[in-house]
Amino acid sequence: MTVRPPAPWLDAWPQGLPRELPAPRVTLYQHLAAATQRHPDKPAIVFFDTAISFAALQAQVDALAGHLQHRAGVRHGDRVLLMSQNCPQFTIAFHAIVRCGAVVVPVNAMSTATELDHYIADSGAAVAMAAQELLPAMRAALDDGRLRHAVVHCYAEALGAVTDLPVPEWVAAPRIALDHPRIAAWADALGAGLVPQPDQGTPDDLCVLPYTSGTTGRPKGCMHTHRTLLASTIGAALWRGLHAESVVMGVAPLFHLLGMQNAMLMPMALGATVVMMPRWDAATAARLIERYRVSAWAAPPAMLNDFFAHPEAQQRDLASLAILNGGGAAMPEAVSEMLQERFGLSYIEGYGLSETASFLHCNPVGRGKRQCLGIPAFGVDSRIVDPETLAELPMGEVGELVTSAPQVMLGYWHDDAANAQAFFERDGLRFFRTGDLASIDLDGYFFMRDRLKRMINVSGFKVWPAEVESLLYEHPALHEACVIAVPDLRQGESVKAVVVRKPDTELDAAQLTAWCRERMAAYKVPRQIEFRSALPKSSTGKILWRAIQDANTSTSTESTTQP
Incomplete structure (x- = not known):
């Protein structure tokens, strides 16, 4: 076996931190229980000035787990859908599911009924937890029995304290009537006080199945255990110097791995406090940071750009902020300079995927490089290889980033073909192919070059062109479609569709956009639509998407940007 030279990034390794970090031999629920023992009266979550202590949180988790086991028939290994905007109920439902030894299937709250149908069918989930305004998307599955049971919450049930913060109408909305035989109201499920069976969870149990799309266009479930999630979560906390007294801003969506890790799993494991927001609002965020002395915040660059440009951010005391971190897109140089000059803050850029439970690479605190993926974190072996031969490339050359790490998923759920393409073995290690093209500089820092x-990447959310194209081809007036990325100052990138109509049909951009909005999540809907008479093709008849992407110029008479 070839002896590899020392990793070039070791000179940049954070002082005092170990090179490897064994994951705790416990489950996510057991971490919460330990935090409750240490800090029973401490606020675990603050939601519009209503504080929920760790003791109260765990009591609700246990009661809900009892309902899931005794009333919904949830057993060890079952998959349970979880669909909601950020709220305390999301955290409670998540931990109740894993308390049962079951598997959380986190679903984007913007998912349509069509998208939800795939998650139900592919995961085999028969039970769901959902916010009441999202019920229409799963109504058909409840009616025909594909979902045998659902527990439904309304956000207002988490409001208790008087607040001067602006509470959105959809958050303050009262509980709707639930007259379906397969639906239980959240309050009723908790109020029954059913005692769950003894906790028999193990670190290697499958516990979360987040879906991510691929080049085939069909979303795939990423199989994560307590061990893979905690390897990422505990590593991220130690790398950034977070602890039980940290106060975390929780605004990134909890159904997304960035929010799930930074605004739920990490603070619950540490015994820290989360100041939670259901959706992004810059003015409210500024008031919350000042009021609760928020010290850590994980957010994509677009969100921070929006925040620090807001007048409220200029008027509030933000001195408590110590850690700003995130990924999904490179932080613009102008914003980085503004953060450093005006607030003395450095944005800690990192890199991860759903397949790696988010945290994989990160810039060292105080030694970061801008627009950089950072260096491999604890126990992570990342390399740059030739995408065709998988041979390792010399430093500085661009190739595919592959990685072997304790936080890498077990594989894609029930998809042997995808697993065969995604993994390979070398030097006794199992490597995951990220599909991202990167290079390593002389200091060992990784930089994204292409995909x-x-x-x-729309504000950190993945959009796979093949999935959007597949839906576009269902439109009766479309003959061909190609989806590409276009730069977006606010979101990093946005979706553009280049399409060809069928002969003798009429269709304009507004009509196609409206049609898309009924069938796909809002961030997937093309913001630009370009009509062409034909699309360029290879000699074998394949659409040359790369040529369209590279040119990204209009060759037709119609091009419309949607607001």
Whole structure:
């Protein structure tokens, strides 16, 4: 076996931190229980000035787990859908599911009924937890019995304290009537006080199945255990110097791995406090940071750009902020300079995927490079290889980033073909192919260069062109479609569709946009639509998406940007 030279990034390794970090041999629920023992009266979550202590949180988790086991028939290994905007109920439901030894299937709250149907069918989930305004998307599955049971909450049930903060109408909305035989109201489920069976969870149990799309266009479930999630979560906390007295801003969506890790799993494991927001609002965020002395905040660059440009951010005391971190898109140089000059803050850029439970690479605190993926974290072996031969490339050359790490998923759920393409073995290690093209500089820092896979990054959310194209081809007036990424000052990237109508049909951009909005999540809907008479093709008849992407110029008479 070839002896590899020392990793070039070791000179940048954070002083005092170990090179490897064994994951705790406990489950996510057991971490919460330990935090409750240490800090029973401490606020675990603050939601519009209503504080929920760790003791109260765990009591609700246990009661809900009892309902899931005794009333919904949830057993060890079952998959349970979880669909909601950020709220205390999301955290409670998540931990109740894993308390049962079951598997959380976190679903984007913007998902349509069509998208939800795939998650139900592919995961085999028969039970769901959902916010009441999202019920229409799963109503058909409840009616025909694909979902045998659902527990439904309304956000107002988490409001208790008087607040001067602006509470959105949809958050303050009262509980709706639930007259379906397969639906239980949240309050009723907790109020029954059913005692769950003894906790028999193990670190290697499958516990979360987040869905991510691929080049085939069909979303795939990423199989994560307590061990893979905690390897990422505990590593991220130690790398950034977070602890039980940290106060975390929780605004990134909890159904997304960035929010799930930074605004739920990490603070619950540490015994820290989360100041939670259901959706992004810059003015409210500024008031919350000042009021609760928020010290840590994980957010994509677009959100921070919006926040620090807001007048409220200029008027509030933000001195408590110590850690700003995130990924999904490179932080613009102008914003980085503004943060450093005006607030003395450095944005800690990192890199991860759903397949790696978010945290994989990160810039060292105080030694970061801008627009950089950072260096491999604890126990992570990342390399740059030739995408065709998988041979390792010399430093400085661009190739595919592959990685072997304790936080890498077990594989894609029930998809042997995808697993065969995604993994390979070398030097006794199992490597995951990220599909991202990167290079390593002389200091060992990794930089994104391109994407081998056709992924569009919309404010940290992955959009796979093949999935959007597949839906576009269902439109009766479309003959061909190609989806590409276009730069977006606010979101990093946005979706553009280049399409060809069928002969003798009429269709304009507004009509197609409206049609898309009924069938896909809002961030997937093309913001630009370009009509062409034909699309360029290879000699074998394949659409040359790369040529369209690279040119990104209009060759037709119609091009419309949607607001």
